[in-house]
Amino acid sequence: MPTADTRIFIDDCIARVLAASDLDTSIRRARALGELLWKNNLGHYALPDLEQALLTRWLPSFVAPPRPAQTRKYLHVLTQAYASSGHTRVVEHLLESQSLQDAAVLVTEKAPPATLAKLSTASQACICVPKIRDRQEKIQHLLTQFCQYQTLILHIHPYDIDSVLAAGLARHFFGTRIHLYNHADHVFSYGHGTADIVLELSYFGWELSKIRGTHHKCVFAGIPLKLPETIAARADNANGHIASAGTAYKYKPGGGYSFPDFARVLLTKTDRSLMLIGPHLLTNWWWWIPALKMGKRAVFHKRMAYQDYLTCMKQASVYVDSFPLTGGTAFPEMAIKGLPSFGILSGAHGYSPADQLKSDSQTALLADLLAYLQQQIRPGIDHAAIMQQIRDVHAVENVAIRISRAESANEQEKQVPWPNPAPINCDFYEKIWATGKLFMPPIHNAPDWKLGVLFLRYWLQSRKLST
Template structure:
């Protein structure tokens, strides 16, 4: 089990076009299910258990669970964190009707799976918000399904990379067109249901229409540091340098780490005092900070996902690029087709704050219909009842998805990414390194043939 966890993290961090190992999940379940004790089941059982690998004070997985705990339809719920929870997030998750359990640190996988199984047996439906390599939680969920008839749903947060769980889930709760287009590669064509990302949206009566740019406001962007690393012909640092030079506005970046992220060094020197780098912020502080911005730019080459739609709902003028890795919100309709077009669109807007080709008020309304907490909760509650037609995303995607986008980013790396959540297994590491090298050679050969 330890080696399976280690392999899962290697595949998660190094995208080789492998998105699932359903056969391995089945083999592990068959081999080890007999080692576990059938748990006691309370009667009647509770409805929903949100299961997180870790709970963070900032981050999408935790925030989704927090939002759903406040929904009317999913009130009969508890929370379990299998590894650790940070203080602020734990305080919020403990407000669940059935509280929040944080398991103590356990190195023994068998002991951990047994403890998970005992908790899982008390609920009729599991909602897994787990890290892609969390094989222990997947195994415990599979046994709860087998022994107790528990329904198991995987909330597909990491829909663009490898993850365990696809082989044993009853339903895969999709959050984007990107994940939707990867269903065949994951073997989930008959399991996937689009539910979307629940967002804490601004009150409708206050933000029915977008506001115009604040004359003295800064330009803002926010996202995890790695999402800004240049790749596939996209360079946010280059774009930022050009934007600051031509707009004469300050740029505030929440997430990028100036000391660690070398790709920012040259641009930061050029922008000087016009660039302000901030660490990641708690959710409410982040929203308050955005209220003073002139406009917002989504991260690229990797999209900010939830961040973009949240800011759009505030009525803030928003911009971004349709890179092919989009598809997480109707807010994508506000994005530009290229990096050059994005720069021109922003500069034109700053000169004249009108966007004749974009109906942002209509987009905001679509964002509410897709991302409102009760709408997402309704889709989750009906996930097992939806027809094939009802299961698809509910808005028109403005541009084609490139399902190999992250695979190509990974292929452009000079070394494979090491694990940070698991203790190294050197034998497996060497085998994986050999496979990684062969995969890169194969990709290069195909690319050369195409160029010929």
């Protein structure tokens, strides 16, 4: 939860945004503020009043474009579409569904040609908005695109106030519906105030929505995954390596958890090797001492081609999810492929029914994993039931159906549809950030000097209070 100092800092920043005499400066400052709050978890997760204030103030600057006689049903809106981005994969999967067939894609900033081709359908090319320096012209261009659709599904970066403002204008002029697909459910994001529906992905986002003040508009959608028809028979890899994969920063110790220490202790108690895909051994200093102690039994790969990744997993005996931050969809994907999967219920979990395979603590994880490696059984786990829940939650068509019915869902249909195995800790990421020695400056947006001074003063004061 934000402290009094945090609220003062944010109020000062909002005043700076609204004090701008022109639209371009106002939006530039809002984007810089959005990125600061996204990258630095101060415990403030939405700014609905700022969204409304910007819409009210700048509404007279825009005109309603002519609307086509026939509108299409859905437009997926991405800020940037990367080849390896989770946003891109989600949209790519949803385009293949039957329930969201009448849909197009628009990228507001940039996408490589190969990704644009992936996101194009037989009936509709993926549109990438040209680079427009004038902010009013860009938002007017987005409004012209948005008004051709009945429902916008926003898959935006947390700082993308341009798309949020254009969406608000489309609703004002044409009654366009706005759904925010909450990719960044654990951090600050614009869009929560403007959205009619927030499509949640996890128990973590579901609980955090109560702090955001948006719980009344939340509907669980889930993350769509390409799942095999059946769990394939795996080769007998009882003596194979232990595998783990995730973005490098997800293994950085914090919140009382340390994957490097866990890995070091694990290898003293088993003769298996450990394959780590994602950590950067040269730059991730938190691995240096554990890596020296583990020696050649720990193999590090910064990145790996997808087919090589699958081969590595086929040769593994078990999979361990990254922590303190979860590796994301890799965990349920490996579980449904039949690879015995382990992890920790850190309090920041809740993205898949596969979490029921996780342990309560780092100590319990070590004990559970060693017991399985020795006995090849997991007592107390209803494996078949969990696998069926993974299918029910993550199957592409099931996710698409929830999204298509979000406006009419009853209270039961809105809920996260599997039992949460442990309580959610909404301030998990705040505590990790608060103990860090550095902050993250904006890299996607031009910084604003006054916002930077306000943030630096706030950050230094917060560090004094914590010592």
